[in-house]
Amino acid sequence: MPFSSKSKRRNWSKSVDNTFTTVEEARQRASVFLRENNREPRVADLLLEHYLNLSFAQLLARARDPFPEEVRAEFVTSVQEHATTGRPVQHIIGYAPFYGRDFKVSGDVLIPRPETEELVVGVVDWMKKQKLEHPSVVDLGTGSGVIAITTALEYPQSQVTATDLSADALAMARHNAEIHEVDVHFAQGDFLEPVAGRPFDVLISNPPYIDWDEKEAMDDTVTDFDPELALFAQNHGLAAYQTIIKQVKQEEHPPGLIAFEIGHEQGEQVKRLLDSELPLYIVEIRKDLNGKDRMVFATLRD
The missing domain is CATH 3.40.50.150 (Vaccinia Virus protein VP39)
Known part of the structure; x- marks a missing residue:
């Protein structure tokens, strides 16, 4: 299990400039931050898919789109919470996929x-x-x-x-x-x-x-x-x-x-x-x- 619970956590607001302007910038900065905190970088994609209501393919296709201001705070807070506490992304967004369907968890x-x-x-x-x-x-x-x-x-x-x-x-x-x-x-x-x-x-x-x-x-x-x-x-x-x-x-x-x-x-x-x-x-x-x-x-x- 490569992502140990005993690793030192960093603080998003102090370590990362969260003034990203595009979807791709948000994805890259969140992924790097999560990796530095020994968390799965893939969580950044899952959170973006949720808050932007996009599939992964759509997320890649819209990489250069401006990042919507109305979900910035929630996205940043969710990344911070997962990095510092380990709370599963499924608990943060409230559901998990199974067999092509979403289930509340x-x-x-x-x-x-x-x-x-x-x-x-x-x-x-x-x-x-x-x-x-x-x-x-x-x-x-x-x-x-x-x-x-x-x-x-x-x-x-x-x-x-x-x-x-x-x-x-x-x-x-x-x-x-x-x-x-x-x-x-x-x-x-x-x-x-x-x-x-x-x-x-x-x-x-x-x-x-x-x-x-x-x-x-x-x-x-x-x-x-x-x-x-x-x-x-x-x-x-x-x-x-x-x-x-x-x-x-x-x-x-x-x-x-x-x-x-x-x-x-x-x-x-x-x-x-x-x-x-x-x-x-x-x-x-x-x-x-x-x-x-x-x-x-x-x-x-x-």
Whole structure:
């Protein structure tokens, strides 16, 4: 993690002349300032896209345009805030992209990562191959609801339920479902517990999987702003998988597919858990686009 939380911060107003006149000048000065403060320079682009209401391509095309005075103060303040506190850009602007859509986020939910999109792709592809007409899907530990909502939108004939232990997270997920005008049922509780006994075709989850021992090495943009409930798990990061697998084992009607997102070093461990506790499943570890183990798919044997 190259952008350390322990780096010395500088002050925007003292270090950078913020009297830029064009969009490109604003972009360059903000990027340099962020880099000097050990933050991702790309944040400057994200903030400009937001405040100028432009796509990245439009941002480049309008590089020589005069910088609008009506958003100067907000842009400068946002760059300063991210540089000095590490507050994620998604929290500053209030939303995060996922699967081509924007979702509301806050400190109550995990900011969605691009890798999780691949988990949804795998689930939707499986349902299509199975030619399921009205599959029932449950998303455990839904957070902002991106997995459940995206699955429901990408496979409209599915019936999706989402659970979370956090009432605040469920409130955010419900809000996102309303924004995207999709019907998802929400229930509060510990993973599968609030919907135990109900048959599901698909169980999907991106649970907390980071070992508590790793916290000190993580960047402050994560540890200071993402909820610990969604990040960390006991037993070397495996506790959530153990709980879910135990719950599935108690079900009379196990799902046809179990799909987990995992830490990139947890593939074999999660596979062993599934092989040991749920021998009726065929377990496959899948890599993400970066070539790292990122997903485990377990399909029920015929």
